[in-house]
Amino acid sequence: MDPDLKIELRRQGIFTTTLEELYNWGRKSSVWPLTFGLACCAIEMIATTMARYDLARFGAEVFRPSPRQADLMIVAGTVTKKMAPQVVRLYNQMPEPKYVIAMGACAISGGPFKQGYNVLKGIDRYIPVDVHIPGCPPRPEALMDAFITLQKKIDAQPLTGVDRPRHLNADEPSEFVVPQYGAHDLVPAKNPKLWNIITKPTSKECMAGVDESGKD
Amino acid sequence: MNLEKIKSEIEAAVPGCSVRIVLNSSPSEQHSLVLGREHALEVARFLRDESELRLDYCSNVTGVDWLDKETSEKVKVKQVVDGVEQEVEEVRKTRTPGYLEAVYHLYSMEKKHGPLVVRMQTEDRADGVRLPSLTPVWRSAEFQEREIFDLYGIVFEGHPDLRRILMWDEFEDHPMRKDYVEPNDYEYEPTPHDAVLEKSKQARTLEQ
Numbered sequence: 001m002d003p004d005l006k007i008e009l010r011r012q013g014i015f016t017t018t019l020e021e022l023y024n025w026g027r028k029s030s031v032w033p034l035t036f037g038l039a040c041c042a043i044e045m046i047a048t049t050m051a052r053y054d055l056a057r058f059g060a061e062v063f064r065p066s067p068r069q070a071d072l073m074i075v076a077g078t079v080t081k082k083m084a085p086q087v088v089r090l091y092n093q094m095p096e097p098k099y100v101i102a103m104g105a106c107a108i109s110g111g112p113f114k115q116g117y118n119v120l121k122g123i124d125r126y127i128p129v130d131v132h133i134p135g136c137p138p139r140p141e142a143l144m145d146a147f148i149t150l151q152k153k154i155d156a157q158p159l160t161g162v163d164r165p166r167h168l169n170a171d172e173p174s175e176f177v178v179p180q181y182g183a184h185d186l187v188p189a190k191n192p193k194l195w196n197i198i199t200k201p202t203s204k205e206c207m208a209g210v211d212e213s214g215k216d
Numbered sequence: 217m218n219l220e221k222i223k224s225e226i227e228a229a230v231p232g233c234s235v236r237i238v239l240n241s242s243p244s245e246q247h248s249l250v251l252g253r254e255h256a257l258e259v260a261r262f263l264r265d266e267s268e269l270r271l272d273y274c275s276n277v278t279g280v281d282w283l284d285k286e287t288s289e290k291v292k293v294k295q296v297v298d299g300v301e302q303e304v305e306e307v308r309k310t311r312t313p314g315y316l317e318a319v320y321h322l323y324s325m326e327k328k329h330g331p332l333v334v335r336m337q338t339e340d341r342a343d344g345v346r347l348p349s350l351t352p353v354w355r356s357a358e359f360q361e362r363e364i365f366d367l368y369g370i371v372f373e374g375h376p377d378l379r380r381i382l383m384w385d386e387f388e389d390h391p392m393r394k395d396y397v398e399p400n401d402y403e404y405e406p407t408p409h410d411a412v413l414e415k416s417k418q419a420r421t422l423e424q
Contacts, residue, residue, distance in 0.1 A: 082384050114405075115412055117391050117398040118383065181384040185399040 034070035039077025078106035096167030125190035248333035274354035349375035367392035
């Protein structure tokens with residue numbers, strides 16, 4: 001339906017919708033995050049849910065203490081290699097549809113600990129991340145922005161066709177490999193299905209000193 | 217706190233023990249006592265219970281890794297060269313084997329003095345890495361000795377629960393040792409420098 005016509009009809013008191021819109025509206029308006037924090041970013045996440053910033057305005061007021069009841073995992077903080085298997089296991093235990101926000105420098109890249117031996121270089125090596133927020137730690141406004149971005153993403157998901165979300169596609173995996181503790185590192189060190197980006201820079205990048213991966 | 221006095225008191229109280237004073241030449245002048253492994257536990261008990269010292273609080277335990285050290289010094293030696301006696305300079309190299317060290321910082325809550333720095337040294341860095349645990353004397357050393365065991369690999373004998381505390385149990389390395397090699401999982405860095413620059417150069421040669 002033509003969006004202008006829809007708005008015009010709404011002015012006249014006639015409300016039109018589709019099942020897809022209704023379904024996505026319902027899902028995006030009551031995203032239940034998992035009560036789950038790993039480091040200082042969790043403090044900002046707590047601040048976001050409290051009265052001053054009040055994440056409840058966007059329908060995410062119920063933080064669930066069980067992964068079985070949660071839709072959204074906010075990976076708030078440093079993911080150490082020792083903690084990574086537990087994070088993936090919690091994610092696997094969440095029912096579909098489920099979403100992930102990687103909050104802060106550590107969760108998206110390892111942050112200041114990137115060159116260390118004990119911190120994961122980003123949780124997106126093991127679980128699919130929907131929204132990345134940079135910052136150390138990101139302010140509550142940044143988390144709310146990420147949340148609104150996620151809501152837009154949910155709203156735009158088609159329920160049929162090739163672009164349908166993972167939970168409506170039986171061929172897509174719903175569980176991700178839980179890394180094992182190895183003698184020197186986690187085994188596997190990354191999930192190659194999720195993280196197949198070439199990690200070595202091309203010589204062109206080295207010369208220019210600019211990350212070209214963002215450009216097509 | 218007079219270290220000489222404490223040293224002589226320890227030697228009088230615990231016969232046969234070896235105590236050595238290590239001077240710190242930095243402005244802090246925090247000199248320390250190196251205890252022999254065999255009698256360290258008895259000495260620790262003495263330091264805690266002796267009425268003048270009463271070092272009842274162990275605030276900090278940490279480890280140090282000392283690598284094998286090679287020192288060279290020039291020595292003038294008299295040698296007969298072509299029938300004439302001459303003074304010739306000769307370079308002598310002495311090799312000091314490396315060892316691991318545990319450092320304890322002791323205070324007294326009762327007497328309001330401290331710190332007294334106490335050290336223990338292992339035999340070497342490979343097999344002789346055993347030290348007596350001082351956890352039976354100062355309970356606060358428990359987790360810190362576990363951390364030293366985890367990161368340096370010193371085995372504390374007499375520790376009630378010696379397990380890794382930071383890394384997972386299956387982990388085999390000791391990351392704080394100077395010869396630790398971390399897993400090679402270099403990823404692109406926009407502004408590499410120092411050790412990371414070396415890694416980025418390595419990655420670049422691999423790619424070519």
